[in-house]
Amino acid sequence: PASAGSATGLVRIVHSPHDFGEFRDGDVLVAKATAPAWTPLFARAAAIVTDGGTLAAHASLVAREYAIPAVVATGDATVRLHAGQLVTVDGTAGTVTPHD
Secondary structure: OOEOOEEEEEEEEOOOHHHHHHOOOOOEEEEOOOOHHHHHHHOOOOEEEEOOOOOOOHHHHHHHHHOOOEEOOOOOHHHHOOOOOEEEEEOOOOEEEEOO
16 A cells, blocks of 8 residues: 555556657556656646555655556566556555456
């Protein structure tokens, strides 16, 4: 768990800034990690999920600032989840639950 709350949305795996154009309002941002250039996506995201990170990582800090759920340090979310998959992210419990 990195930022409290729960949200449901479609997975959008973002590998680099080149993928930003595919991101839609309400998507769940799934990435290996995020960086300051990614911050505009947080304003549009339902939730954040990253492979790496800590409570002090960019994704955790910015998600808390935007008050959106985040789960970090999953290890393999970018491999286990797929684009367009419906998931619920529970940033309080630290879980990501697929619905399909």
